Amino acid sequence: MRYPAKKALFYLPLLTIAVLLLSCQPKDPAKKARPQKYSIYILGKDNHEYLLETSDLSSGTLYPEKTGVPISEEQMDRDIIVKDGYYYHLNYKTASFSKYTVQSDVLTETDSLQIKNFSIENFYWVSKDTLLLTGLNYNKYNRLRYALVNANTMKLIASGDTEIAVPSGKFSSMSIGLTEKRGDQLLIAYTYHKELSPSSYTTCDTTFLSTLSYPEMQLLNTSKELRSTYPGGTNTIQSYTFHDEQKDFYFMTCPGIALGNRPDLPTAIFKIKADENQIDQDYFFNISASEIQNHAYGMWYLGNGNAIIRAERKDLYKGISDHHSTAHFEFYLLDIKKKTVIKKLDLPLDKGTRRECVLVENGIAYISVNSSKEGNDIWIYDIKNGTLKKGLHLSGNTDFIMRIDKLHEASH
Amino acid sequence: MKISKELIEKYHRSECTPEEKDVVEDWLFADFSTEELVLPAGASKQQHKDEMWREIESILPEPTRQEENSTNWHLSFWTKGVAASLLLGLIGFTAFQLMSTRGSSAMRQLSVNNSSAIDIRHVSSSGCNIAIAPNSYATINYQTGDISLSGSIVIRPKKNIAIVIKGTTEKMTLKAGETYVVFNDASGNNKIIVINEKQLSNLPPVIQKQITNQFNI
Numbered sequence: 092m093r094y095p096a097k098k099a100l101f102y103l104p105l106l107t108i109a110v111l112l113l114s115c116q117p118k119d120p121a122k123k124a125r126p127q128k129y130s131i132y133i134l135g136k137d138n139h140e141y142l143l144e145t146s147d148l149s150s151g152t153l154y155p156e157k158t159g160v161p162i163s164e165e166q167m168d169r170d171i172i173v174k175d176g177y178y179y180h181l182n183y184k185t186a187s188f189s190k191y192t193v194q195s196d197v198l199t200e201t202d203s204l205q206i207k208n209f210s211i212e213n214f215y216w217v218s219k220d221t222l223l224l225t226g227l228n229y230n231k232y233n234r235l236r237y238a239l240v241n242a243n244t245m246k247l248i249a250s251g252d253t254e255i256a257v258p259s260g261k262f263s264s265m266s267i268g269l270t271e272k273r274g275d276q277l278l279i280a281y282t283y284h285k286e287l288s289p290s291s292y293t294t295c296d297t298t299f300l301s302t303l304s305y306p307e308m309q310l311l312n313t314s315k316e317l318r319s320t321y322p323g324g325t326n327t328i329q330s331y332t333f334h335d336e337q338k339d340f341y342f343m344t345c346p347g348i349a350l351g352n353r354p355d356l357p358t359a360i361f362k363i364k365a366d367e368n369q370i371d372q373d374y375f376f377n378i379s380a381s382e383i384q385n386h387a388y389g390m391w392y393l394g395n396g397n398a399i400i401r402a403e404r405k406d407l408y409k410g411i412s413d414h415h416s417t418a419h420f421e422f423y424l425l426d427i428k429k430k431t432v433i434k435k436l437d438l439p440l441d442k443g444t445r446r447e448c449v450l451v452e453n454g455i456a457y458i459s460v461n462s463s464k465e466g467n468d469i470w471i472y473d474i475k476n477g478t479l480k481k482g483l484h485l486s487g488n489t490d491f492i493m494r495i496d497k498l499h500e501a502s503h
Numbered sequence: 504m505k506i507s508k509e510l511i512e513k514y515h516r517s518e519c520t521p522e523e524k525d526v527v528e529d530w531l532f533a534d535f536s537t538e539e540l541v542l543p544a545g546a547s548k549q550q551h552k553d554e555m556w557r558e559i560e561s562i563l564p565e566p567t568r569q570e571e572n573s574t575n576w577h578l579s580f581w582t583k584g585v586a587a588s589l590l591l592g593l594i595g596f597t598a599f600q601l602m603s604t605r606g607s608s609a610m611r612q613l614s615v616n617n618s619s620a621i622d623i624r625h626v627s628s629s630g631c632n633i634a635i636a637p638n639s640y641a642t643i644n645y646q647t648g649d650i651s652l653s654g655s656i657v658i659r660p661k662k663n664i665a666i667v668i669k670g671t672t673e674k675m676t677l678k679a680g681e682t683y684v685v686f687n688d689a690s691g692n693n694k695i696i697v698i699n700e701k702q703l704s705n706l707p708p709v710i711q712k713q714i715t716n717q718f719n720i
Contacts, residue, residue, distance in 0.1 A: 289636055
């Protein structure tokens with residue numbers, strides 16, 4: 092062999108590169124299997140936050156500090172929109188609406204755009220890539236605005252103020268609780284707030300429902316509903332609405348202390364029929380007056396007229412100070428059409444005031460529960476036979492499961 | 504409005520607006536000094552006091568002599584100088600004693616207030632940094648863990664502070680380096696709410712907006 096030493100010198104760098112490349116492979120081979128089906132948002136005991144992506148919620152144990160992706164404070168909070176493997180979040184201070192994905196175990200911003208003077212209250216996917224955001228002017232929270240975004244190209248299609256009435260008289264701010272598109276019209280429900288002190292408020296006794304033309308966003312009509320107040324809530328945090336197989340639309344009002352702070356009014360479920368753009372005056376499901384006898388926050392549809400709601404236990408918490416830290420939430424199965432409570436699910440008491448905690452897929456309702464006694468688990472509720480069992484356990488640094496999401500709508 | 508060298512100079516030139524004057528005077532008269540003044544190790548305050556008195560007494564003319572022989576006064580210029588120095592020393596020592604007492608008190612308790620109706624006031628002590636909302640006051644007793652509050656504050660401890668939630672026996676540790684929002688619970692139970700900034704999203708959204716707006720957090 093001629094010049095063996097030279098050959099060795101030639102191959103040595105190649106060998107070194109190969110070794111380096113091999114050593115850069117992910118430690119956990121399971122994490123290579125992209126795309127994952129589900130995302131779990133964890134608040135750690137040390138207040139650090141993590142995203143865990145997995146394809147199995149039915150068994151096993153995960154540790155956020157081992158396999159989770161850290162979320163920095165600058166990146167996002169839990170008020171996110173999850174779709175097609177991406178996470179969208181608006182930083183209202185920097186006005187940056189960012190698109191993130193998990194790349195090589197790192198939460199990475201892939202694109203962003205500016206939505207100035209905007210605080211998101213609701214999101215609605217108009218089409219696969221077109222995202223409608225309804226919100227309020229940042230800082231004053233007294234003018235209902237909108238932003239239409241192409242989530243694929245991350246370009247702002249349109250934005251502006253609506254003609255919906257600003258608060259007046261003793262009312263100084265407002266909250267939007269639902270945004271729903273019906274053909275070429277948009278339904279937006281909202282209410283107004285009165286500031287009692289720099290850290291307290293109350294809500295007017297009325298739910299307002301406005302109809303706007305889409306995409307012109309011209310105000311067409313506004314109606315008042317006096318049976319309850321604080322319609323829905325911020326749906327980047329938790330779900331409060333659904334439509335059934337007949338396209339009838341349902342929403343929950345939340346006047347309890349955690350949202351409307353009008354506990355004298357009932358938590359209730361309302362209906363907007365598929366072919367009407369106003370609240371059905373013949374339908375009223377009074378949750379507070381039912382056997383639940385409490386206020387509730389959060390509603391998820393299981394199919395076939397059944398829904399799960401998450402109700403508080405006023406006998407177990409002391410006030411707003413411990414509403415999030417005390418385990419007092421119960422999950423109830425409802426028959427929406429008959430307006431009856433089917434049963435209380437046999438789950439440990441849950442904690443965390445508002446959480447996106449139910450995910451429905453393929454006949455299973457995955458319910459995340461933060462129990463003071465049993466820890467943090469995802470429970471598997473079989474919708475067909477009504478059985479309930481523990482699934483994935485979140486351990487280690489997990490303090491709260493803040494949300495569970497499908498990463499892809501067509502996960503099977 | 505922040506205290507700056509320029510603002511203080513402006514104050515001394517009597518060029519401040521009434522609002523600026525209030526801010527400077529609030530700052531000047533605020534009682535939040537926590538600097539502990541200590542004697543050298545092993546030294547006794549009483550011993551120092553006694554020694555100083557002895558020295559003063561040895562130099563001071565006796566009262567009767569003073570009256571009887573007033574002519575001696577002009578002769579003892581240096582003596583008077585030393586006496587004056589010692590008197591000044593005594594005044595200084597008394598002030599030191601008082602400051603020590605106040606310092607110890609400040610180490611046990613921190614009182615802050617903001618009489619402005621508009622601006623947030625920022626206070627930095629050896630134990631924590633505090634932002635005080637307009638028309639708010641707070642007292643934190645480090646020994647008992649009691650917090651008295653009217654209004655709202657944002658506190659960032661420099662070392663762990665153990666507190667007791669008012670009206671309960673519930674204890675909580677405000678951890679060094681973390682930020683907490685403290686405000687009155689308006690539900691009428693005379694309690695205060697203490698919440699880590701990272702868990703603000705658990706509060707009702709309207710209160711979140713009020714607080715984030717107020718403190719710009």
